[in-house]
Amino acid sequence: MTARQPAEWLPHAATWTAFPSHPELWEDDLAPAQAEVAAMVRAIAAGERVELLVANADAEAAARGMLAGADVGFHRYGFGDIWLRDTGPLFLSSPVGAAAAGFRFNGWGGKYDLPGDDGVAAFVAQAAGVPLAKHGWVLEGGAIDVDGSGLAVTTEQCLLNPNRNPKMDRTEVESHLRRDLGIDRVLWLGDGLANDHTDGHVDNLARFVAPGVLALPVPATDDPNHAVFVDAHDRARDFGLEIVGVPSPGRVLRDGEVVPASHMNFYVGNGVVVVPTYGAPSDEAAVAAIAALFPGRTCVGLRADHILTGGGSFHCITQQQPS
Numbered sequence: 337m338t339a340r341q342p343a344e345w346l347p348h349a350a351t352w353t354a355f356p357s358h359p360e361l362w363e364d365d366l367a368p369a370q371a372e373v374a375a376m377v378r379a380i381a382a383g384e385r386v387e388l389l390v391a392n393a394d395a396e397a398a399a400r401g402m403l404a405g406a407d408v409g410f411h412r413y414g415f416g417d418i419w420l421r422d423t424g425p426l427f428l429s430s431p432v433g434a435a436a437a438g439f440r441f442n443g444w445g446g447k448y449d450l451p452g453d454d455g456v457a458a459f460v461a462q463a464a465g466v467p468l469a470k471h472g473w474v475l476e477g478g479a480i481d482v483d484g485s486g487l488a489v490t491t492e493q494c495l496l497n498p499n500r501n502p503k504m505d506r507t508e509v510e511s512h513l514r515r516d517l518g519i520d521r522v523l524w525l526g527d528g529l530a531n532d533h534t535d536g537h538v539d540n541l542a543r544f545v546a547p548g549v550l551a552l553p554v555p556a557t558d559d560p561n562h563a564v565f566v567d568a569h570d571r572a573r574d575f576g577l578e579i580v581g582v583p584s585p586g587r588v589l590r591d592g593e594v595v596p597a598s599h600m601n602f603y604v605g606n607g608v609v610v611v612p613t614y615g616a617p618s619d620e621a622a623v624a625a626i627a628a629l630f631p632g633r634t635c636v637g638l639r640a641d642h643i644l645t646g647g648g649s650f651h652c653i654t655q656q657q658p659s
Contacts, residue, residue, distance in 0.1 A: 339430035339437075340518030343484030343544065344604045345630065347659040350385040350409075351605060352460055353377060354418035354653060355399045357391035361417060361450075362646065369642040373418070374402035376603070376610050376650050379636055381406040383607025387463070387657075389413050389420070389456075413459050416450025419648060421539065422476035423456040424655040425468055426517065434658065436461040436468045437516055439475040444534050445499030464657055471516050474500040478537035478652055480513070483544035486520040488513060489572075493527045493536030500535075523550075523575045525568045529596040530560045532647075539651045540598040542568055545629040549578045553600060556586025556618060560594050582625045585616035590645065601640075601649035602626055604656075609633050612640035612649040 353376070356362050356369045377386050387409045390396040396410055415423070422444070425436035438457035443449040461468035479494045494500070495509050504512070506524070513519040528536020541564070543551045550572050555562040565584065572579050588597035599622035602611040609630050613619040619637055627635030640649045 338518040339428040339435045340484070340486065341426050341482050342429050342658045343482065343547070344656055345545075346484065348384050348606050348656045349659045350387050350464070350657045351380050352387045352389070352420055352424055352464075352655045352657060354389040354415060354420050355391075355395050356418055356646075357395035358417070365642040365645045369646065370398060370402065372638065372640055372643050373653065374399070375638050377403055377408060378406050379608050379610050379638065380603070380605040381408055383605055385409065387411060389415055389460075391415055391452075411463055413456070414452045415456050416453035417448070417646065418653045420456065420460070420655045421478045421652045422534075423453045424477065425457040425461045425466075426477055427464075427466065427655070427657045428517070429658050434466045436464070436466045438468050438470045440472055441476070442474050442500070444476065445497060447533055460655070466657070469516070471512075473504065473512055476534065476537065477655065478534060478539045478648070480519075481538050481543050482519065483547045483549075485547050486518060487523070487544075487548070488517075488519045488521070489523040489525060489538055489542050489544065489550065491525045491528050491536040491538050491541065494534065494538070497535050523572060523577065525571055527564050527567075529564065529598060531594050532596040534647065537652075540596055540601050540648075542572070543600050543602070545580065549580060551580050551582050551600065551626075551629065553584035553598065554581040556584045559584055559586045580629060583618040583622045585614050585618045585622070588614050588616060595644055596647075597644060598649070599626070601651040603650045603654045604630065604633070607633055609635045610650050611635060611637045612644075613637040614639070614641055614644070
């Protein structure tokens, strides 16, 4: 067996995440986004250690105040923003022990070049005491999801986007995934969610919930992503996967614009599944649907409206370190 990223539902040694720290990025959403992240951390920390990056002294003081008594370690590092799924390392398991893979980070295709983000993977791997293999091609963790058996799902919109690896075609991407992450089968979906500045990260669209079992959104009435969801369903069915449905929040607006709100951006911890909610009619049904997929865990819905203003949700800001 080669080094491979285990499925997220397998036991963790810890969860890594980061605390919103920069007023110039978050503006009026900073304090409420901090509160949403703190609520997520408390939920995860009930079942495992959470390792939290804080960018400066003020952020650390705020985080310590909100998380007093929780099983949390604090790590001061001058990162740009909180999206550790993309800037952090991918932790792997191998026959000789734990490992980590770090990839070139180019700010989601050159959109957001923030000082410190390109050093997050090395900092986290060193703090975790896990050796890091550095790879020279662009790959964000949110661009793939795995079931632990060597199967991954991704989107053409992201991994074949010329703003990532312009000289790599589908065959070369698959070859690199096999070499660096032990992935030997890839389900290629088409586009991701509308107005997703990650260029269609798959963790907002499709998530493995068991080996060979893929959760996909069920479109809401007037859903801006209806065609995307239907196409994803058709491709997964033709690939031979078992498909389970999770309600979509549908059309969620911020300042009159459609935002990429998704219940699929849940995070699976040792004892809990944390599901983002948005005050949408689908919230309760989505939490119930995801809870049915993870019967051994507590499933909680937590509001993520303010985290979403930065472009993502709970899965986007977390990175599991396997046991």
